[in-house]
Amino acid sequence: MRQITFAPVFREWQRVAREVLAGGLAPNEVVWEELHGEQPGLGMFDEAATQQAKARVRVPRSFVEIAKRVACHRSARRWDLLYRVLWRLTHGEPHLLEVTVDPDVYELARMDKAVRRDVHKMRAFVRFREVAHDGETWFIAWFEPAHHIVELNAPFFRDRFAGMRWSILTPDRCAHWDGRMLSFTDGVPRSEAPVEDRVEALWLTYYGSIFNPARVKTHAMQAEMPKKYWRDLPETAILPALLREAPSRTAEMIVRSRSKAAPADEFHPAPVPDSTSLTTLRKAALGCTACPLYRNATQTVFGEGPKHAPLMLVGEQPGDQEDRAGRAFVGPAGQLLNRALADAGIDRDQAYVTNAVKHFKWEPRGKRRLHAKPGSREIAACRPWLEAELAAVKPRVLVLLGGTAAQSVLGSKVRVLRDRGQWIESEYCARTMITVHPSSLLRAPDGEAREKNYEAFVEDLKTVARELAKSGRGDRCQAFLIDP
Amino acid sequence: MDLERKLSILADAAKYDASCASSGTTARNSRAGGMGSTTGAGICHSYTPDGRCVSLLKVLLTNYCIYDCLYCINRVSSGVQRARFTPDEVVKLTMDFYRRNYIEGLFLSSGIIRNPDYTMEQVLQVARKLRQEHGFKGYIHLKTIPEASPELIEEAGRWADRLSINVELPTPADLDVLAPEKNLTRIRGAMTVIERKITQSKAERRESPKAPVFSPAGQSTQMIVGATPADDRAILTQAASLYREHKLRRVYYSAFSPIPDASSKLPLQAPPLVREHRLYQADWLIRFYGFEVSEITESRNLPLDIDPKLAWALRHPAVFPVDLNRASRELMLRVPGLGVRNVDRILAIRRWHKLRLDDLTRLHVPMRKVMPFITTVDHSPHRIERTMRIPEERQLDLFDPAQTALTGEL
Structure with missing residues (x-):
């Protein structure tokens, strides 16, 4: 039995293993003793023998690559295993590495895989924090590798962050790059590492936003990001909150999409008095509680205009300003509508203007009340009011502004952008047209698009004006048009 | 609007794109200047609780969009809150995140603003600044707009490691219903343009390693599954044809998940995650195992209870x-x-x-x-x-009740 003492790094092992192999010592005749500290290893063989040994050893190139990594493994048995495989490769089994199920090769592959995984995780999970050091910016990370991989992995970080000055601190070894060369020092405690960074808050924001709460798969996450790393990953701080909120965020998405949260019995068709008097209808609508929207709205916003107006315009629902004023289309969208009507040569005062839904639906965002699209149940609950208005006014031309109005009158099959600008015969009016809602023009991304969309809107209204001008059914229509 | 708020809106809007790959590109490093490196192998820097990795900073330049694709949270008719990054903001975020080793690079996409060319030009500005002003050597994935002019697509290929155009839905008819502004012929036309440039660049680089690269990590696409009634055979046939004709690196399948403020034309339930998983299994069988689409989709849809390979084996005991x-x-x-x-x-x-x-x-x-x-x-x-205990016949619900989404795991 021969005891071989050597510094436990690959280069040293490679040197002495060549000598031992040349000396013809079988694996069971050698004990590998790791030498720690600075004392020099004892040369057992003379220089000539070493050179000779080097020339004679022939192994597959892949063995050297694997051995370099396995040498970084924390297991004390690695040297023994490496030598056994080396011995077998050079004693009649040159193909040994191909037999992946051989117990020695299997063990070697297992260790190799553990080191490669550790190397990969270090590349993934090192998190630099920016600090000012001697008037210069340094990036410092703390990481706890499972194996002795700091020196093996440092060139990767050098190649990637060559333009920065950085240090990676670990309990075993620390790697440093000053912009010119790599250096290594002994391990340090965690307390040496910085604890905060100015960009981390943004990173957490990103991490929380990119996660899709509708598909929680925590097992998949933990398989790739085991808990032992969590301590040094800043983003894991918000994990518990993300997981806690995931079910409710998903539920909210589903609810918001179809307002299924409220039971159906909260939505009734509004009980409308059997009358064609707009005053009677308006009064009755003030107390409407057919759907829950009345609870958060200031007041019912009923339609207004001449009783026998030839044109009726139907919008979506009152907005913030309409809700306060109690009148339809007085806010920004209303002003845009006025301008467009004027440009098309139509006098708004002669039109009856109303909405498909008579209460303002909104969600709080900060101090503002943000418009929320009415759901199909709310539209259905409110439809009787619109039907009563249509029956009372009996317009010759009906213009539906936007999807909600179109859905209320024509059902869900229509598409605003596809069907706009054409005459459709509806249940309520032989000349019915869909066009966009003026608020969609306000949402256009830029001035150019807004201008284009506005022109298309006015074009639709001009078609309406021409239709109104046709007829000749009495003075009403003539009076209606501003000088064309 | 502050940067943090913008980031949360525009990352949230980007998360329905499944791809986060940062692999398969040429090896580069920054030892001669600049910042960053690629080795060809991707690195996942973190994992979110949905089991997906975070490899790239995946954001939209803006979620304003003039299109009205019903499955998309950013469609013009959606009430979602809007935001827009300036190109410089995205460049700075990318560099700040990269320096701290949070990411491998950038995956930039955008809603269509003004017109396709204007939008593509904005996206290119970010990539150009990163590569030219900052010498960024990390990974860049650019979402390409099929309607943009070929010169812009060509420039995108010069800066990007990967280009992608989403086919979005498996059949042209599905697109007509849900994404009226998109057109499969035009999408595949743009894919052909990209594929030719990739092949050409590869050939040139075999002659001379100094020849310019063009999207060295290839192109990929994404299909949304479960938003339309298209069956698995239609989906896989489309995928196989994309792999064959445009040499795509990957086709991603994304289970349609409920989005806030969804259109009523969409099925509203938990994302069909099992179906998505089976499609990926089938995709692998087609690409690496020598299976034909027709062999694994004899009954049009893949079985949900057993994997497609086992199902095939049980059907062919001989x-x-x-x-x-x-x-x-x-x-x-x-x-x-x-x-x-x-x-x-x-x-x-x-x-x-x-x-x-x-x-x-x-x-x-x-x-x-x-x-x-x-x-x-x-x-x-x-x-x-x-x-082999053959699993008993049981008709699983293609669309699990919303319960799955609420309890989380499958």
């Missing part, structure tokens, strides 16, 4: 058992439980000794799964029906 000491690679690839790597290992091992069950254990082969289908020196199965 092929089995397969003798692992003699069978061809093609035949071994058909054995449920044997993957490409293990098949190649078995081929190497059996040159030196006869395979036994012990050997398979060491290869981490799922023994209970493979045993009914193989013979080794020390094993030969009884009839498949006796050893």
Whole structure:
């Protein structure tokens, strides 16, 4: 039995293993003793023998690559295993590495895989924090590798962050790059590492936003990001909150999409008095509680205009300003509508203007009340009011502004952008047209698009004006048009 | 609006794109200047609780969009809150995140603003600044707009490691219903343009390594699954044709998940995650295992309770058992439980000794799964029906009730 003492790094092992192999010592005749500290290893063989040994050893190139990594493994048995495989490769089994199920090769592959995984995780999970050091910016990370991989992995970080000055601190070894060369020092405690960074808050924001709460798969996450790393990953701080909120965020998405949260019995068709008097209808609508929207709205916003107006315009629902004023289309969208009507040569005062839904639906965002699209149940609950208005006014031309109005009158099959600008015969009016809602023009991304969309809107209204001008059914229509 | 708020809106809007790959590109490093490196292997820097990795900073430049694709949260008719980054803001975020080793690079996409060319130009500005002003050597994935002019797509390929155009839905009819502004012919036309440039650049670089690169990590696409009634055969046929004709690196399948403020034309339920998983399995079988689409979709949809390879094996008992000491690679690839790597290992091992069950254990082969289908020196199965418990017939709901989404896991 021969005891071989050597510094436990690959280069040293490679040197002495060549000598031992040349000396013809079988694996069971050698004990590998790791030498720690600075004392020099004892040369057992003379220089000539070493050179000779080097020339004679022939192994597959892949063995050297694997051995370099396995040498970084924390297991004390690695040297023994490496030598056994080396011995077998050079004693009649040159193909040994191909037999992946051989117990020695299997063990070697297992260790190799553990080191490669550790190397990969270090590349993934090192998190630099920016600090000012001697008037210069340094990036410092703390990481706890499972194996002795700091020196093996440092060139990767050098190649990637060559333009920065950085240090990676670990309990075993620390790697440093000053912009010119790599250096290594002994391990340090965690307390040496910085604890905060100015960009981390943004990173957490990103991490929380990119996660899709509708598909929680925590097992998949933990398989790739085991808990032992969590301590040094800043983003894991918000994990518990993300997981806690995931079910409710998903539920909210589903609810918001179809307002299924409220039971159906909260939505009734509004009980409308059997009358064609707009005053009677308006009064009755003030107390409407057919759907829950009345609870958060200031007041019912009923339609207004001449009783026998030839044109009726139907919008979506009152907005913030309409809700306060109690009148339809007085806010920004209303002003845009006025301008467009004027440009098309139509006098708004002669039109009856109303909405498909008579209460303002909104969600709080900060101090503002943000418009929320009415759901199909709310539209259905409110439809009787619109039907009563249509029956009372009996317009010759009906213009539906936007999807909600179109859905209320024509059902869900229509598409605003596809069907706009054409005459459709509806249940309520032989000349019915869909066009966009003026608020969609306000949402256009830029001035150019807004201008284009506005022109298309006015074009639709001009078609309406021409239709109104046709007829000749009495003075009403003539009076209606501003000088064309 | 402050940067943090913008980031949360525009990352949230980007998360429905499944791809986060940062692999398969050329090797670069920053030792001669600049910032960053790529090795060809991707790195996942973090994982979110949905099990997906965070490899790239995946954001939209803006979620304003003039299109009205119903499955998309950013469609013009959606009430979602809007935001817009300036190109400089995205460049700074990318560099700040990269320096701290949070990411491998950037995946930039955008809603269509003004017109396709204007939008593409904005996206290119970010990539150009990163590459030219900051010498950024990390990974860049650019979402390409099929309607943009070819010169802009060409420039995108010069800066990007990967380009992608989403086909979004499996059939042209689906697109007509849900994404009226998109058109499959135009999408595939743009893919052809990109594919030709990639092939050309590869050929030039074989002649001279100094020839310019063009999207070295290839192109990919994404299809949304479960938003339309298209069956798995239609989806996989489309995918196979994309792989064949445009040499795509990947087709991603994204289970349609409920989005806030969804259109009423969409099915509203938990994302069909099992179906998505089966489609990926089938995708692999087609690309690496020599299966034809028709072979695995005999009943139009993939079975949800067992994987497509096992389903095929149970339908073809005459092929089995397969003798692992003699069978061809093609035949071994058909054995449920044997993957490409293990098949190649078995081929190497059996040159030196006869395979036994012990050997398979060491290869981490799922023994209970493979045993009914193989013979080794020390094993030969009884009839498949006796050893393999065929799962009882059960019609699973393609669309699980919303409950799955609420409880989370499958």
